[in-house]
Amino acid sequence: MKRITFFMSIAALLAMITLLPFSAVQADGHCEFAEDSIKIGGLVPLSAPGAVFGGVAMSWTANRAADDINADCGVEIDGVNYQVEIVIGDSEGSPERGQAVVERFILEDEVHAVTGVYHSAVGLATMGMLDENGIPTVFSEPWNDNVSANGIMEYDGRPPRNADGVDYVFRVSPASSMVGGVVVDWLIDLGVGNVVIIAENTDYGQPAAADESARFEAAGATVTQINVELGTEDFVPILSRVQASAETPDVIRILVTGETSFNLTQQMAELGIAPTEDTICVTNQFAFQSEQYWENVPDGNYCAFNRVGIIPSLFSDTAVELNAAYFEEFEDIVPSFAMATYDAVWILADAIERAGTYSDGEAIVAAIETTDLDLSQGRYYFEFGNHNPDLPEGTPAFMWHQWPDPVVTMMQYFEQGQSSLEAAVIFPEVYQTHGTGYIVPGTSP
Amino acid sequence: MVIEDTLFVLWLMLAGPLWAAVGLFVLPFVNHGRSEKDQLPTTSLKVGGVIGGFALGPVGVGLFYFEPTLIRRTTLTLGVVLTVFVSAQVLARVVEPDFPSVLWLLLAGPLWAALAGYFIPRHYRELEADDQDVLTTAALGGFAIGPLIFGLMWKTTPKVNRDWIITLGALGAWQIYALFAIQNPTNPCVALPFSATYLTQQTANGIVIGCIYSLMAVGLTLIYSVQGVVSFAHGQLYMVGGYFSFYFLLHAGNVLSNLTNTEVTVNPIWGIPVAAIIVFLMGAVFERIFLKPMHEGLIERVSEYAILITFGFGFFLEYTTLAIAGPFPQKTSRFIEIRRFTLDRAFIGDEFFFGPIHIIGDRAFAMVIGILLIFALLYFLQRTWTGRALRATSQDRQAAAVTGINPTNMNTLSFALGSMLAAMSGAALIPIFNWVPWVGAEMVGRSYVIVVLGGLGSVPGALAGGIIVGIVEALGAGCHPDPSRGAAYKEAFALVIFALVLLLKPTGLFGREPN
Numbered sequence: 001m002k003r004i005t006f007f008m009s010i011a012a013l014l015a016m017i018t019l020l021p022f023s024a025v026q027a028d029g030h031c032e033f034a035e036d037s038i039k040i041g042g043l044v045p046l047s048a049p050g051a052v053f054g055g056v057a058m059s060w061t062a063n064r065a066a067d068d069i070n071a072d073c074g075v076e077i078d079g080v081n082y083q084v085e086i087v088i089g090d091s092e093g094s095p096e097r098g099q100a101v102v103e104r105f106i107l108e109d110e111v112h113a114v115t116g117v118y119h120s121a122v123g124l125a126t127m128g129m130l131d132e133n134g135i136p137t138v139f140s141e142p143w144n145d146n147v148s149a150n151g152i153m154e155y156d157g158r159p160p161r162n163a164d165g166v167d168y169v170f171r172v173s174p175a176s177s178m179v180g181g182v183v184v185d186w187l188i189d190l191g192v193g194n195v196v197i198i199a200e201n202t203d204y205g206q207p208a209a210a211d212e213s214a215r216f217e218a219a220g221a222t223v224t225q226i227n228v229e230l231g232t233e234d235f236v237p238i239l240s241r242v243q244a245s246a247e248t249p250d251v252i253r254i255l256v257t258g259e260t261s262f263n264l265t266q267q268m269a270e271l272g273i274a275p276t277e278d279t280i281c282v283t284n285q286f287a288f289q290s291e292q293y294w295e296n297v298p299d300g301n302y303c304a305f306n307r308v309g310i311i312p313s314l315f316s317d318t319a320v321e322l323n324a325a326y327f328e329e330f331e332d333i334v335p336s337f338a339m340a341t342y343d344a345v346w347i348l349a350d351a352i353e354r355a356g357t358y359s360d361g362e363a364i365v366a367a368i369e370t371t372d373l374d375l376s377q378g379r380y381y382f383e384f385g386n387h388n389p390d391l392p393e394g395t396p397a398f399m400w401h402q403w404p405d406p407v408v409t410m411m412q413y414f415e416q417g418q419s420s421l422e423a424a425v426i427f428p429e430v431y432q433t434h435g436t437g438y439i440v441p442g443t444s445p
Numbered sequence: 446m447v448i449e450d451t452l453f454v455l456w457l458m459l460a461g462p463l464w465a466a467v468g469l470f471v472l473p474f475v476n477h478g479r480s481e482k483d484q485l486p487t488t489s490l491k492v493g494g495v496i497g498g499f500a501l502g503p504v505g506v507g508l509f510y511f512e513p514t515l516i517r518r519t520t521l522t523l524g525v526v527l528t529v530f531v532s533a534q535v536l537a538r539v540v541e542p543d544f545p546s547v548l549w550l551l552l553a554g555p556l557w558a559a560l561a562g563y564f565i566p567r568h569y570r571e572l573e574a575d576d577q578d579v580l581t582t583a584a585l586g587g588f589a590i591g592p593l594i595f596g597l598m599w600k601t602t603p604k605v606n607r608d609w610i611i612t613l614g615a616l617g618a619w620q621i622y623a624l625f626a627i628q629n630p631t632n633p634c635v636a637l638p639f640s641a642t643y644l645t646q647q648t649a650n651g652i653v654i655g656c657i658y659s660l661m662a663v664g665l666t667l668i669y670s671v672q673g674v675v676s677f678a679h680g681q682l683y684m685v686g687g688y689f690s691f692y693f694l695l696h697a698g699n700v701l702s703n704l705t706n707t708e709v710t711v712n713p714i715w716g717i718p719v720a721a722i723i724v725f726l727m728g729a730v731f732e733r734i735f736l737k738p739m740h741e742g743l744i745e746r747v748s749e750y751a752i753l754i755t756f757g758f759g760f761f762l763e764y765t766t767l768a769i770a771g772p773f774p775q776k777t778s779r780f781i782e783i784r785r786f787t788l789d790r791a792f793i794g795d796e797f798f799f800g801p802i803h804i805i806g807d808r809a810f811a812m813v814i815g816i817l818l819i820f821a822l823l824y825f826l827q828r829t830w831t832g833r834a835l836r837a838t839s840q841d842r843q844a845a846a847v848t849g850i851n852p853t854n855m856n857t858l859s860f861a862l863g864s865m866l867a868a869m870s871g872a873a874l875i876p877i878f879n880w881v882p883w884v885g886a887e888m889v890g891r892s893y894v895i896v897v898l899g900g901l902g903s904v905p906g907a908l909a910g911g912i913i914v915g916i917v918e919a920l921g922a923g924c925h926p927d928p929s930r931g932a933a934y935k936e937a938f939a940l941v942i943f944a945l946v947l948l949l950k951p952t953g954l955f956g957r958e959p960n
Binding site for chain 2: 047052055056198201228229231232233234235236237238240241243244262263266267271272298299330
């Protein structure tokens with residue numbers, strides 16, 4: 001027995017020695033790669049209390065982008081092809097943990113660029129470190145306005161990142177204000193006057209709620225804000241309080257992410273608070289994952305939700321291909337944050353190739369600023385950066401190093417178990433699929 | 446009087462004045478056939494009959510008739526609750542907002558509670574008087590009646606009992622509610638006529654979820670009482686219980702669908718015994734392999750080992766589940782197709798109304814399952830030989846061994862049973878909450894609070910603790926003056942009660958005094 005094991009070990013060793021040179025310089029039949037690879041750190045939440053399924057989706061699309069790039073012979077610098085390697089780190093949705101992972105990325109993994117980040121708190125906590133260490137970064141999901149605004153404005157006592165002439169941080173997800181603006185415009189169009197906002201107690205929920213409250217109040221609506229902790233399971237006492245209000249709310253807006261939003265939406269429907277004829281339910285963008293939504297919120301029919309990213313009927317070829325692969329893996333439609341992560345890896349790879357270096361962060365940043373690429377979510381470019389540093393008056397600071405064109409739409413289910421591909425797009429009017437701005441519960445468009 | 450709905454009529458039929466009158470006449474018959482020395486005071490019986498019939502109808506009358514020992518405490522509690530509510534409503538309307546809080550802080554309140562809690566028990570010990578429950582009584586007394594508690598307890602050092610605690614505690618609660626009502630008269634928990642409905646709704650929410658919390662906590666307390674081990678894997682056993690149920694229902698549904706050519710959804714109630722059996726075996730195997738050596742003297746640092754090994758087991762379960770089931774939230778179909786039970790609004794006159802009260806259907810069902818399982822466990826522990834053997838082992842392992850009980854088997858049984866209860870709790874809750882591999886973390890934290898609050902090792906304590914935590918969380922979230930903060934601090938309210946109980950009664954509400 002021992003002899004067999006010994007011979008098997010020798011055989012395995014010989015096989016490894018024989019194959020090693022090929023694996024170092026040759027990924028497949030048609031491309032020759034350098035021994036070094038370009039390492040891109042993917043900072044995503046893979047453990048609680050982070051939004052784990054968001055992290056899994058982002059990690060999968062980041063790797064998928066690397067595979068696609070490598071299948072196309074990787075990144076070419078001075079005639080040499082480099083493979084893209086994704087190094088995944090688990091932020092757990094926690095700022096401290098996110099910082100520790102970034103430290104590991106920089107000191108141990110020696111990554112050349114970073115992407116990912118789901119939670120705003122993690123983005124806000126790590127953006128300074130990434131900038132100080134000269135790591136070109138394209139965030140793909142944190143929404144807090146200050147993630148990009150801190151490029152040119154002070155935030156929380158921290159000077160603008162661009163004070164030294166280079167800002168290494170970019171964002172391809174929308175800023176909260178870009179999403180909030182669409183939701184509020186839609187609801188004000190519908191004539192709501194009494195709004196209840198249920199917001200998570202995080203760096204995403206609180207600023208988003210403050211921004212939307214200000215917009216509602218400016219339009220003459222009254223707002224009641226209720227803060228909840230992410231991870232709460234039982235919302236019934238809180239919802240009973242909403243139900244007990246003297247005036248029935250016109251809308252309940254949920255600014256809570258992940259499975260917590262599913263619990264909240266379902267309990268709201270079970271208690272008969274919303275969606276009803278009197279009260280509009282506006283839930284989190286996770287509702288777009290229709291398989292999961294219906295499994296967890298079976299009573300959530302007629303809830304509206306904001307969708308970030310291009311609507312499925314307008315998917316580009318890249319998006320269709322990505323969606324098909326994602327569906328094969330997860331049996332659901334690819335979410336926008338996963339698409340954004342896929343695109344972010346491509347943006348970084350493209351910028352490195354154009355910069356002609358993977359180690360000179362400053363050159364890579366300059367290349368990212370002049371990005372012009374058509375990817376799964378549309379055409380990517382950055383309107384404001386050191387290539388165009390002067391924001392016109394009235395342009396919010398968060399437009400700095402911000403992809404300006406993320407499509408934000410309002411969608412609504414009108415049949416139980418409906419796929420999000422069949423859900424109605426209700427706002428903005430230009431994207432409406434069923435000719436209506438809101439489907440009243442119990443009716444069909 | 447205008448009666449617009451069925452609720453009031455329902456109350457009149459099931460409770461109310463008619464049943465109060467029945468109670469008044471029926472309860473004195475309790476004394477028939479009793480010897481003179483065993484007879485209960487007729488006045489107490491009549492008062493009990495009136496209050497029991499008025500509040501609980503035939504249930505109250507029947508309960509007091511067959512268990513007359515319950516009359517005193519139940520009527521006291523009912524009377525206190527009604528008095529607190531009514532008098533606080535009155536006070537809120539006649540007293541200026543700022544004045545009474547200052548007055549209360551001077552005449553009673555936390556400072557006097559601290560002083561009384563510090564000095565009076567010492568005084569009892571100096572005089573070698575019986576000081577059981579004196580700390581709790583003194584602190585509650587200082588809180589409720591300020592320096593007067595010194596007058597009551599210093600000179601005569603009376604022997605205190607639970608009635609003292611209930612009365613002084615109720616008086617303190619009354620003061621808090623009254624002050625709250627005065628300070629915040631528009632709060633939904635205070636403003637009439639709405640507050641009656643609202644408080645009932647929130648209390649009902651608390652009881653429903655509290656019973657569900659209890660089921661999980663009971664398992665934890667059972668393991669501790671027999672083994673002296675706090676299982677840090679309890680939350681994960683709860684989680685895997687839910688997943689075992691989910692996958693069983695999924696596969697059973699698929700198999701039946703293939704056989705019948707129609708879509709079949711299996712009711713989640715069938716997942717509960719399946720999860721119970723699997724996790725029972727899992728718990729037994731784990732105990733035999735990893736905890737048994739601890740009791741056999743093979744492990745040097747027993748306490749640390751128990752923490753680490755159960756913690757590790759929990760970690761293993763969580764991450765294995767994450768690897769197998771993935772991070773996506775899962776949920777089974779409903780227990781019952783009724784989305785919610787609603788008691789409609791009833792008007793009495795033009796202004797006063799009661800209702801509507803809503804209870805989510807599946808939660809009510811899970812609550813019933815929880816209560817049935819806890820009673821089944823109590824029956825098992827009290828009435829069966831094995832249950833008694835478990836209790837005997839928990840009280841004195843060596844004495845139990847002398848009587849022929851095998852403590853090693855009892856250890857295994859307790860861990861397996863405790864794990865099974867956690868799993869059943871998970872299987873009962875997967876139709877209600879979204880299930881993810883880390884779902885146990887929040888629940889288990891609450892379970893630790895419940896078992897310590899109720900008294901480590903006490904099954905009735907876990908039940909009471911669960912209900913208290915449920916009610917406190919619901920009322921805290923529902924009554925906090927700032928709705929936004931109320932929701933965010935939900936878990937913190939129970940921790941405040943927990944801290945107070947630890948401070949005043951370290952053994953918990955139903956805990957045994959250490960030998």
